Amino acid sequence: MRTPMHMSMGQEFVSVGVCMALNGRGDIFASYRSHAAFLAQTADTDRFFGELYGRINGIADGKGGSMHLAAPECGHILSSGVVASAIPAAVGAGYANERFNNDRIATVFFGDGALDAGVFWECINTASLFRLPILFVCEDNGFAVHTPRTERHAFNDVCDVVRKFKCAVYEDVSNDVESVYRLTLEATANARADRRPAFLNIKCYRYLEHVGINEDWMIGYRNKSELEFWLSRDSLKIQRERLLSSGLTEVQVVESESEIDRAIQLSVRNAAVAPAPTSELLYEGVFYAAH
Numbered sequence: 001m002r003t004p005m006h007m008s009m010g011q012e013f014v015s016v017g018v019c020m021a022l023n024g025r026g027d028i029f030a031s032y033r034s035h036a037a038f039l040a041q042t043a044d045t046d047r048f049f050g051e052l053y054g055r056i057n058g059i060a061d062g063k064g065g066s067m068h069l070a071a072p073e074c075g076h077i078l079s080s081g082v083v084a085s086a087i088p089a090a091v092g093a094g095y096a097n098e099r100f101n102n103d104r105i106a107t108v109f110f111g112d113g114a115l116d117a118g119v120f121w122e123c124i125n126t127a128s129l130f131r132l133p134i135l136f137v138c139e140d141n142g143f144a145v146h147t148p149r150t151e152r153h154a155f156n157d158v159c160d161v162v163r164k165f166k167c168a169v170y171e172d173v174s175n176d177v178e179s180v181y182r183l184t185l186e187a188t189a190n191a192r193a194d195r196r197p198a199f200l201n202i203k204c205y206r207y208l209e210h211v212g213i214n215e216d217w218m219i220g221y222r223n224k225s226e227l228e229f230w231l232s233r234d235s236l237k238i239q240r241e242r243l244l245s246s247g248l249t250e251v252q253v254v255e256s257e258s259e260i261d262r263a264i265q266l267s268v269r270n271a272a273v274a275p276a277p278t279s280e281l282l283y284e285g286v287f288y289a290a291h
Helices: 012-022 035-042 045-052 086-100 112-116 118-129 158-162 177-194 224-232 235-245 250-273 279-283
Strands: 026-030 076-079 105-111 134-140 168-172 198-203
Touching: 012 026, 012 035, 012 105, 012 134, 012 177, 012 235, 026 035, 026 086, 035 045, 035 076, 045 250, 076 086, 086 105, 086 118, 086 134, 105 112, 105 177, 112 118, 112 134, 118 134, 134 177, 158 168, 158 198, 168 177, 177 198, 177 235, 235 250
Parallel strands: 026 076, 026 105, 105 134, 134 198, 168 198
Antiparallel strands: none
């Protein structure tokens, strides 16, 4: 695959819970760790893997790569490779939604590293001041690349700080997709009714290295025992056990998992043999001014 890979393993339940609650009535914006958000919003594995392989059947004809996934027609407006840069775009969408009174919720996903950017605080202030129905969803995995929050923040709890604004604040530490789903339903209902933004701080944990498909315990910035703790309460494990306890049989659950695996494998095979974009495509989708 011809692209940097910021994997979502360990954090995918956040996007799934939020996007399911939005139910197509929201426009989402994502960071460079965009895989989970894109798949949760679109369920489009064909164009997803096409883009990761840099092929013409990708979401951006293979020119955007892993960090720039988007499908505006499905409500995924953009993903950005620059930390915190999607946040002001979401505020703009929230302002447009308010002006058009269309009942859509602009939602932006970002990591807790984005809290270190001034534009985050400017956007929380602006959204609160203009009473914009926006969801700020922080996928709080505790690190900005390799730096823990304790070495970055002079405050103990970001939720306490955000509560100083005219902004509803929600926090989830469950690692449970259904808990996030219910929390988002409550947040969106209140955002629409009160005409004000909501900040959702969802605790999660990144299983793999910051960028890439490998582990990174040898670097020394975190301890492998942390991973073991989070794996013991993995969101997929929680949901699988819930399905079995709700009355589904092991055979039914395995068949559902197998159906998903088959669809993914087919998308990967198709992407691997699809043609690469031609040189002519370099000139499409690019703004220029003729003189």
